[in-house]
Amino acid sequence: MNKTENITDSEIIVMKVIWKKERCTAAKIIAEVSKNSDWHFRTIKTLLRNLVKKEVVGYDIDEHDSRIYHYFPLISEEDYLRQERENFTDLYYDGNVGAVVAGFLKDTKLSKYELQDLKRILNNCLGGEKSKNE
Structure with a gap:
């Protein structure tokens, strides 16, 4: 996927179905998307x-019925999200990841579990070093 060619919000809804199913027909995608939209x-x-x-999506034709296409993702959800995080950080925070994290922490009330998980992640990023406050 070209970095400048973004997936729209509407396309993300379709992509979420494809990422979840990994390989599915248009009929299955339509049925799944239609559960939450009109x-x-x-x-x-x-x-x-x-x-x-x-x-970002590929397809192949059913070997028994040439009218049926099977769609599958060409980019993983994690790779797409990583790219979007990088784009967001570069565009709005000049690449300063710390400022992004600080902004989210300031604007969001985290549960005790989320805080513990965040500490674990930060500890892993620091190479397993314990912080002075632990």
């Missing part, structure tokens, strides 16, 4: 076609 099936097919054009 989009017409043609809208969903257009979004799917856009994702193929952006080369």
Whole structure:
């Protein structure tokens, strides 16, 4: 995926189904997306076609029925999210990851579990060193 060619919010809804299913037909994608939206099936097919054009979704044709296409992701969800985090950090924080984390921490109330998990992650990032406050 080209860094400048972003996936739209609507396309992300379709991608989430494809990431979850890993390989599925347009009919399954339409059924899944339709559970939470009132989009017409043609809208969903257009979004799917856009994702193929952006080369984030691939497809192959069913060996028994040439009218059926099986869609699959060409980029993992984690790789996509990593790229989006990098783009966000570069665009809004001039690449300063610490400022991003500090901003989220300042604006968000974390549960005790989330705080413990964050401490564990930070500890791992520091190579297992214990902080002075622990």
